[in-house]
Amino acid sequence: MSRFSVGGMIELEGLTKRYGEKVAVNNLSFTVRPGMVTGFLGPNGAGKSTTMRMILGLDHPSAGDVRIDGKHYHQLRDPLTYIGALLEAKAWHGGRSAYNHLLCLAQSNGIPKRRVREVLETVGLTAVARKKTKGFSMGMGQRLGIAGALLGDPRILMFDEPVNGLDPEGIHWIRNLMKSLAAQGRTVFVSSHLMSEMALTADHLVVIGQGRLLADTTMADFIERNSKSYVRIRTPQRERLLDVLHTAGITAVETGNGSLEVDGGKAEQIGELAARHGVVLHELSPQQASLEEAFMQLTAESVEYHAHAQGAPPGQQAWGESWRRS
Numbered sequence: 001m002s003r004f005s006v007g008g009m010i011e012l013e014g015l016t017k018r019y020g021e022k023v024a025v026n027n028l029s030f031t032v033r034p035g036m037v038t039g040f041l042g043p044n045g046a047g048k049s050t051t052m053r054m055i056l057g058l059d060h061p062s063a064g065d066v067r068i069d070g071k072h073y074h075q076l077r078d079p080l081t082y083i084g085a086l087l088e089a090k091a092w093h094g095g096r097s098a099y100n101h102l103l104c105l106a107q108s109n110g111i112p113k114r115r116v117r118e119v120l121e122t123v124g125l126t127a128v129a130r131k132k133t134k135g136f137s138m139g140m141g142q143r144l145g146i147a148g149a150l151l152g153d154p155r156i157l158m159f160d161e162p163v164n165g166l167d168p169e170g171i172h173w174i175r176n177l178m179k180s181l182a183a184q185g186r187t188v189f190v191s192s193h194l195m196s197e198m199a200l201t202a203d204h205l206v207v208i209g210q211g212r213l214l215a216d217t218t219m220a221d222f223i224e225r226n227s228k229s230y231v232r233i234r235t236p237q238r239e240r241l242l243d244v245l246h247t248a249g250i251t252a253v254e255t256g257n258g259s260l261e262v263d264g265g266k267a268e269q270i271g272e273l274a275a276r277h278g279v280v281l282h283e284l285s286p287q288q289a290s291l292e293e294a295f296m297q298l299t300a301e302s303v304e305y306h307a308h309a310q311g312a313p314p315g316q317q318a319w320g321e322s323w324r325r326s
């Protein structure tokens with residue numbers, strides 16, 4: 001059994017960070033647990049990056065506390081063996097090779113030299129290990145940053161926007177890497193603005209807005225609580241079905257694309273009613289909103305900067321640049 005069957009934890013209690021009058025992180029409390037991928041989501045300016053920097057001791061809290069395996073970061077004897085992190089791509093000297101960059105990290109943290117070659121192979125950079133990093137693409141830089149996070153074989157991994165600059169193969173690779181690390185019992189904490197990736201990768205979600213905790217729950221529960229479910233129906237006997245549903249006290253809405261929608265999970269009831277009254281159905285499908293839709297619903301009041309689509313009526317928010325960076 002892996003020594004990571006019981007991994008480390010990140011514990012935040014009342015964590016607060018002020019910059020003058022601005023409160024970037026406001027009384028934040030949650031725990032990131034081992035054995036799962038925890039996604040960290042929030043709109044632009046929510047405080048995600050500030051929170052991650054405080055976990056690593058790069059910024060000091062104005063109030064509250066954050067501990068890694070019960071200790072402050074500066075108390076960790078060999079920090080890279082406890083927690084590995086990727087916060088910024090290309091956070092290294094461009095004149096060094098990938099190999100020498102990792103070797104310096106290893107030597108300063110008491111990590112065996114052999115780990116350099118191991119992590120270079122893990123992230124697919126063996127062929128360019130001796131090349132200077134200033135010539136690396138953004139995707140190669142991300143892979144090198146991930147190699148640095150893995151170098152100490154840590155029980156806790158923390159990634160900020162890890163798929164930036166990666167091609168589809170690279171995105172698939174990092175997704176599977178994070179899942180495999182969690183399956184080994186390690187703690188994996190990852191922020192991303194790509195909702196599709198979080199939906200495929202994360203088991204648990206922590207969502208913040210304007211520095212405050214909005215949700216701390218499983219992926220499935222988050223989507224269920226923050227999005228509507230409905231049943232989509234297609235039938236050649238629309239008027240007949242509308243009458244049947246109305247008599248049963250069920251309200252159906254015409255969508256304009258030839259289908260009907262009924263709020264809530266009434267698929268079985270609708271199917272039985274249609275069969276009982278001889279109504280032909282071409283489609284009867286329960287629908288659930290995506291993670292992206294659930295996220296937008298929950299954080300609508302917490303977006304600091306709203307962008308509007310050209311020609312969109314006031315109040316109709318176009319998501320994208322409004323929260324692409326934290």
